[in-house]
Amino acid sequence: MNDGRLAGNRGRLFLGGLILITGIVAFxxxxxxxxxxxxxxxxxxxxxxxSGAEEKGAGIAGxxxxxxxxxxxxxxxxxLTGSWLAYGKFGV
Amino acid sequence: MAHIHLEDGSFTLFWVIIWWALALIVIGTALxxxxxxxxxxxxxxxxxxxxxAAFALFQVDIPIxxxxxxxxxxxxxxxxxxxIGSLVVLIINILSAAIGHGGWGLIGANILVNFxxxxxxxxxxxxxxxxxxxxxxxxxxxxxxxxxCGNLVMIAxxxxxxxxxxxxxxxxxxxxxxLIAAIxxxxxxxxxxxxxxxxxxxxxxxxxxxxxxxx
Numbered sequence: 001m002n003d004g005r006l007a008g009n010r011g012r013l014f015l016g017g018l019i020l021i022t023g024i025v026a027f028x029x030x031x032x033x034x035x036x037x038x039x040x041x042x043x044x045x046x047x048x049x050x051s052g053a054e055e056k057g058a059g060i061a062g063x064x065x066x067x068x069x070x071x072x073x074x075x076x077x078x079x080l081t082g083s084w085l086a087y088g089k090f091g092v
Numbered sequence: 093m094a095h096i097h098l099e100d101g102s103f104t105l106f107w108v109i110i111w112w113a114l115a116l117i118v119i120g121t122a123l124x125x126x127x128x129x130x131x132x133x134x135x136x137x138x139x140x141x142x143x144x145a146a147f148a149l150f151q152v153d154i155p156i157x158x159x160x161x162x163x164x165x166x167x168x169x170x171x172x173x174x175x176i177g178s179l180v181v182l183i184i185n186i187l188s189a190a191i192g193h194g195g196w197g198l199i200g201a202n203i204l205v206n207f208x209x210x211x212x213x214x215x216x217x218x219x220x221x222x223x224x225x226x227x228x229x230x231x232x233x234x235x236x237x238x239x240x241c242g243n244l245v246m247i248a249x250x251x252x253x254x255x256x257x258x259x260x261x262x263x264x265x266x267x268x269x270x271l272i273a274a275i276x277x278x279x280x281x282x283x284x285x286x287x288x289x290x291x292x293x294x295x296x297x298x299x300x301x302x303x304x305x306x307x
Contacts, residue, residue: 011220011229015288018236019281026157026278029271035158041275042097045268046250047260062155067191075187076148083140090133092301 038066094205094242094276095163096250100195107253112200115182118207122178131176138301139176142168147184151193160279165206165242166213166235167287171294171301177210178203201249208245213238227302231291232284239280243273 033041043049059065065072103111146164153159168177185199185206194202216234224230247269251262260268295302 008224008226008229011224011226011233014224015229015232015236015284018233019284022236022277022281025274026281029274030157030278033157033271033275037159038097038153038161041158041272045272046098046102046255046265047258047268048098048102048255059153059155064153064159066151066153066161067188067193071191072151075191076144079140079144079147079187083137083144086137086140090137092134092137092298 094209094239094246094273095161095194096198096201096205096246098195098198098250098255100197102195102255103197103201103253104256108197108200110200111198111204111249111253115200115203115207118178118203119182122175126175126179129175135172135176139172139180142171143180143183146180147187150184150188151191154279156279156282157275160275162279162283162286163206163209163239164283164287165209166231166238166283167290169210169212169214169238170217170231170234170287170291174207174211174214177214178207181206181210201253204249205242205246209238209242212241227295228288228292232288235284235287236277236280239283240277243276247273 033044036044142164146168149162149164152161154161165177165181168180172180181203185194185202188194189196189199213234216237217230220230220233224233247266250269251266254262255265258265291302
């Protein structure tokens with residue numbers, strides 16, 4: 001086994017170990033708090049009251065948008081247009 | 093990922109100004125160094141696509157543990173570096189607030205949180221180059237380290253600032269935020285695997301994009 005492969009395996013082993021430990025800690029934390037939305041979790045942690053000011057868009061299969069969906073679409077199209085213009089001018 | 097999900101008015105005006113001022117110092121420093129260096133033009137394109145991808149994903153509530161989201165800040169750090177990366181997180185945070193995700197007053201604090209993720213991920217990515225040559229593992233480790241740092245910065249900022257109108261002691265707030273950080277790190281595992289796969293793919297197709305690195 002050459003040094004490169006050994007170093008690659010060492011990296012994957014280390015990453016795998018960290019993922020395992022992090023996953024266990026996260027699962028234990030989740031069992032303590034239960035399922036909560038992000039704002040709800042913050043409000044519970046800090047003792048503040050969430051007014052629900054952050055708008056939540058319609059969801060698909062549990063996935064939903066934070067913020068206004070129309071603005072999200074408009075801004076995303078604008079960024080993508082800018083990105084394609086930059087790609088055309090500068091390349092990658 | 094770490095992001096301060098509190099509403100405007102949670103921090104006093106004093107701390108809003110302090111975090112904004114520190115964020116502007118970070119942005120100003122990045123602009124100063126960018127002006128004094130010759131930046132590859134293709135980095136602008138990469139930064140633009142990173143901004144689009146991160147903005148798109150950042151707003152999506154993923155149905156894990158009741159709702160979480162990813163940020164791609166470590167990927168931004170790896171691909172663009174801390175200088176351009178700081179500008180990318182500024183834009184993402186402003187645009188996120190513009191659509192109603194996060195308070196305007198918290199943009200400064202959130203820029204600092206996200207910038208810490210960018211710079212730590214970049215540092216680990218570069219620092220482990222000889223020790224961990226494998227792109228997937230190195231990007232994964234950089235992501236986990238960056239997001240852990242982001243969570244610690246998030247906790248520190250909230251504890252230092254204090255939250256207006258709450259009766260909880262700092263110890264209680266710390267305990268609650270530690271649970272949030274632990275759950276965030278569970279999501280960081282997913283983000284580490286995502287970033288690892290993306291970087292490994294780029295490493296196979298366009299290794300020059302990774303080796304020239306960001307600035």
